[in-house]
Amino acid sequence: MTALEQSTALSPAAAAAGKHLWMHFARMHGRDEQNPIPVITRGEGVYLWDDRGRRILDGLAGLFVVQAGHGRRELAEVAAKQAAELAYFPVWGYTTPPAAELAERLAHLAPGDLNRVFFTSGGGEAIESAWKVAKQYFKLRGKPLKHKVISRMTAYHGTPHGAMAITGLPMMKKDFEPLAPGGFRVPNTNLYRHPEFDGDPEALGRWAADRVEEAILFEGADTVAAVVLEPVQNSGGCLTAPNSYFARVREICDKHDVLMVSDEVINAFGRHGHTFACEKFGYVPDLITCAKGMTSGYGPLGAMIASEKVIEPFLAPGVTFPHGYTWGGHPVSAAAALANLDLMEREGLNQRVLANQDAFGDTLRKLLDLPIVGDVRGDGYFWAIELVKDKDTRETFGPDERERLVKQFLPGALFDNGLYCRPDDRGDVVVQLAPPLTAGQTEFDAMEQILRGTLEEAWKLV
Known part of the structure; x- marks a missing residue:
């Protein structure tokens, strides 16, 4: 087996999950070797690693949970x-x-x-x-x-x-x-x-x-x-x-x-x-x-x-x-x-959030130059980017466009590009970010760059 084949082969966890795991808030149809359930194997600080050895920036603190970061022994x-x-x-x-x-x-x-x-x-x-x-x-x-x-x-x-x-x-x-x-x-x-x-x-x-x-x-x-x-x-x-x-x-x-x-x-x-x-x-x-x-x-x-x-x-x-x-x-x-x-x-994590929240918001607001980004809002280490079809009218996306963007494209594309965060359309279409409280400007910049490239691709689907 070649190195490429090894990297794309299903891990035992992915194979078992595909047959037996009933996932939460997730579609289970179509999960196979070409579209396996992602398997996260470890975490350290603000990063996660999957079963293919890829490093992913945790832009959601797991699920708004991991305040102090991963791997705190x-x-x-x-x-x-x-x-x-x-x-x-x-x-x-x-x-x-x-x-x-x-x-x-x-x-x-x-x-x-x-x-x-x-x-x-x-x-x-x-x-x-x-x-x-x-x-x-x-x-x-x-x-x-x-x-x-x-x-x-x-x-x-x-x-x-x-x-x-x-x-x-x-x-x-x-x-x-x-x-x-x-x-x-x-x-x-x-x-x-x-x-x-x-x-x-x-x-x-x-x-x-x-x-x-x-x-x-x-x-x-x-x-x-x-x-x-x-x-x-x-x-x-x-x-x-x-x-x-x-x-x-x-x-x-x-x-x-x-x-x-x-x-x-x-x-x-x-x-x-x-x-x-x-x-x-x-x-x-x-x-x-x-x-x-x-x-x-x-x-x-x-x-x-x-x-x-x-x-x-x-x-x-x-x-x-x-x-x-x-x-x-x-x-x-x-x-x-x-x-x-x-x-x-x-470690003064509350103070860290208060000291960095403006920088986090300002970094994400750089994305407002993209035609698909209508609004950036939030507070502390809890921010959302609202995606729109037309910035002038604030028109949102229809059902078919939401399906392509939120369900089919963004989750996998962001993850493959190295960022775990939350595309969501319970209401209008947004991408949410809430990293561990140990994150700083380096991570803010990385999130902005990954989002920029991914959202530029998303715009082509509209």
């Missing part, structure tokens, strides 16, 4: 030590030292009086928990009709049936309907798609916040339990909002006795230069949901963090929150999270 060693001492025990009426210490650590890091931590194994479970808490909270307070949730159009909040009912993506939900009742949508803060507010994001923020109150009043304030929003909205492409938007939503929630939930599954743990992004954007919610970067990927873990106001009725005699997860607060993951928080503090 100190985190793996902490996890191994904890597994040797106590690999598992639940927090169903018990605890373990890592779970108790992490709960205390997160309570100290969270803003305001968010002092009680409910562990899950991921972000969707954290959202599910927040909705359940909101429902029971109002029942315990004698307001049993308050059960509905207001969220934003195009926003993604998870795949469990409850979390999906809060998600604002019709195409993701249609195959699983009917879902849990009670989810309602309001406009998001996509300035690019609201050109009437060009140059005045504060006006967009006021307008969008007013729609939240309008929805609460339309549904009846006595039926609405929570408003769920991300500090920077993921789906739709890193949609930001002025601080005044969050301040106004906070006022509206207080006025109508509605819980404000900050969904920080992606946004927390340094992605925006703060442990919790709500602090950066100037608001204190009643509940925070978080996951992903808490362990930098060295163990699965999520959490819902509640304020003193929310926990108070649950502390009454005889009250139980009848909800939980087998893997919530897993001691190995909790130990990894504690070590990860130590590492992030020791």
